[in-house]
Amino acid sequence: MSIRMRFTIWRPLATAATAALMATALTPATAQAGPRTSEPVHSYDNAIRESVWVDTGLDGDGDGRSDRVAVDIVRPREPAQQGRKVPVIMDASPYYSCCGRGNDSQRKTYDANGDVVQMPLYYDNYFVPRGYAFVGVDLAGTNRSDGCVDVGGRSDIQSAKAVVDWLNGRAKGYTTRTGPTRAKATSWTNGRTGMIGKSYDGTIANGVAATGVKGLKTIVPIGAISSWYDYYFAKGAPLFGSGPDWLSNYVESPDARARCAAVQQRIVAGAPRTGDWTPLWSERNYVPDARKVRASVFVIHGMQDLNVRAKHFGQWWDALAKHGVERKIWLSQVGHVDPFDFRRAEWVDTLHRWFDHELLGYDNGIDDEPMADIERSPDHWVTSNVWPPRATQPTTLRPAEGTQDGVGTLGLTRGSGTETFTDDPGHNETDWAAHIDRPTPDKAGFVTGPLTRDLRLSGSSKVTVTATPSTSTAHLSAVLVDLGPDTIRDYATAGEGITTLTRRTCWGASTTGDSACFRETATKTADVDYTILSRGWADLGNHASDRKGVSLRPGTPYTITLDLAATDHVVPAGHRLALIVAGTDRGLIEPPSTRPTLTLDLSRTKARVPLVGGAEAFRKATSGTAPAPSPSVLDGVAGPRAAQRIPEAS
CATH class of the missing domain: 2.60.120.260 (Galactose-binding domain-like)
Incomplete structure (x- = not known):
């Protein structure tokens, strides 16, 4: 039976100077309790925008050089000026240039210096003014990254894990794709990272969490895969007319496609249309490694998702429960849809409180709320203290x-x-x-x-x-x-x-380009x-x-x-x-x-x-x-x- 593990209590992460400021501004009782909500006190227009290339330690394209993945960063300027470090919200994706993100199909755009102007979705607009850095990672073989796409395999997962390591001072980053000048993150981030993403992006979050990487404190997988075999087959029955080689070809950058023929062939050979299990599928099955997960997990899935079918969240959830991982879940009646597009106001508020609790350590009560929100009929939601219920x-x-x-x-x-x-x-x-x-x-x-x-x-x-x-x-x-x-x-x-x-509604601050x-x-x-x-x-x-x-x-x-x-x-x-x-x-x-x-x-x-x-x-x-x-x-x-x-x- 699944056991609900309580989240850790409020963990004050502010510097001594910030604590002194809080003690001056708040009553003793309030100061003792600590803040409950991060507020949009930082300038988004004046935020620091920069790009870094992180060394993955792999040579997926076989060119004799270690692959570097592009990391675009938007972070508040004021904490850096004050010597304060901030946590990170990260979305690692293969879609930033090929296909776009979200209902508006947004892509990354850049200025003449190569720094990101538009970061897709609202995460940077909303959370950067509230004291978070947002990091958008191009998976290996996509957009401005080296290497090759391997559809949920070692290269994909290492693309994102290396960035978590870099944020915590354990990996090398550079100011350019090929140059020797080092870039360090430990001067501006405390390394506490939360990964979020829908579909392929959320799948990468699952895979990185399954490595047990230190510094990854929470993941929010939305409509995400837990085992790539189960995306393409159901006990031998093919669910699609093609295999993962189609997907890698779809998302790879043109230059990666030109140099990644050997990787593409390995994917074809490792994923036979017979539906037989091969070592390729074992490498892309994150469920057995739920025992390694250190991060809390907030799962969102459509019960009528016929793309990433609901088996994925079910087996992942059961494995997390078996190993006592802190977790929360939203189950909707939609298909493959982001909660921003089916329960927007409630979602942004809940995600805000989730990250405040998990990354800033705020004692905001979200850990005392029911484990599950379930859409019982269109726009009518019920809760369950434990999911599935103990009975x-x-x-x-x-x-x-x-x-x-x-x-x-x-x-x-x-x-x-x-x-x-x-x-x-x-x-x-x-x-x-x-x-x-x-x-x-x-x-x-x-x-x-x-x-x-x-x-x-x-x-x-x-x-x-x-x-x-x-x-x-x-x-x-x-x-x-x-x-x-x-x-x-x-x-x-x-x-x-x-x-x-x-009609449009706004969630966070805007700039001319974003x-x-x-x-x-x-x-x-x-x-x-x-x-x-x-x-x-x-x-x-x-x-x-x-x-x-x-x-x-x-x-x-x-x-x-x-x-x-x-x-x-x-x-x-x-x-x-x-x-x-x-x-x-x-x-x-x-x-x-x-x-x-x-x-x-x-x-x-x-x-x-x-x-x-x-x-x-x-x-x-x-x-x-x-x-x-x-x-x-x-x-x-x-x-x-x-x-x-x-x-x-x-």
Whole structure:
């Protein structure tokens, strides 16, 4: 069971001169308690803007020189003049020149001296006036950095880790990309660093934290990967039509692309489209190294994120909990969207207090607040003191053959008999859910009766099936569905739950070249008659091993367990809970080379579901008389968006 670790108490980090000033300005009681909020007292327009190249100690491009990564810095001038040191907020990214950051797709821009003018996003605008330095790192092989992109591997992670080391006086920095003049950070920073970023950027934060580097005090991964294999495959089933070589080619700078052919070839060779696990994937799996994490972790993830799917935060969170890492989480109904674009005011306030607590040591009470914020319905949030709640118990639900209407049932009692379906690569989870109340040849569906009370799922599920294929290859999908009318975020459209407006709001200070004003968004909803709440996939050829697939013998039964994404969802009274087992989930996994018919052995098929209250809660929710369903006219979510790689929704 996950244990909530309390954060460390307020740690006064100011100098003696600052402490004396505070003691003069504040009452004794207030001075003793210490500050609770950093204020925008420093000039952003007059901030120091500089660039440094940090030695990574690697030679990824094989040119005989140690790679240097470009580090653009914006920091307040006043603390430096007063001899005070400041903490650092850092976003290490491959996107600063190729693709842009945020909803406005901002890129770094520079003046004639090569110093940064526009730093993408609002972090510098907002936090530099409040006494933080902001550091934007170009990963190796991108923008102004040496080296090659290796998609979450050693070079990527070392790109950012070396900067944390430099901020703490353990690595070499230079004033130019090739020159000998050294640059030191210890004169202006105390080395306390927090990493933040969405998607690839947040993934790098996870990877750096997993090295256990000293000086990294907190990370804020948003929609981030925890294992790159799980980004491209699900137990052998390919989630995208290409591998990590496509991504490295996409984000590399033109000069890096010209000199990194050997690295690109190693990526291709190390990531075979068979879906077999290789050493390349082991290097890019951060979950086993959660035991090394020293930093606190504030996770943000969309439960309907079909790019960096929700399995990533679930397995990372569970590993952090196992090793007692201080942590906090926000779970939204959106897809691959930054909280700045779905809960802006609350997000900026929370992030501000988080960094104040973790980097400035302010005793502002954020460590006494609930561990989890969960979006229960569009723009309606609830909290959970511990996540998943302590009353959560993995509960085994079992499918059974259908009654006279031919629809299977889902309950606590072991079923018998079989169900048969044929893989239809033209259909997906929404097609299956829309026809749950009648047998169709493309799925096997199992449904509870209408619930008499709410039933909450909180955490990750597993579905074990025993299936007999008719061909030598087969892919499987398992989906949990809330059957009943609701209004949800429309994650299936281009905005993935938001609509971008033309008006702007401002978050921090602006300069002529770097505005703190960003386009507002509005919630985009859909009225539905079912909600997909969790999904998972597998290649049946991986039945004996998660790491290597084999050809199947037609007519032979195989047992495999599918990992379903983490979620937190309440199935309301009057709704039904459904389990669907089918083949290719169009748009979310690639089809197999054949079109198999699969027969499920229901006596050896089960779902292990995290229910708050466990089996007893399920028993109570499925007994008695359910309330009558509300009449509705619904349009529904038409289907998942076509599978996208990170840069297309970065």
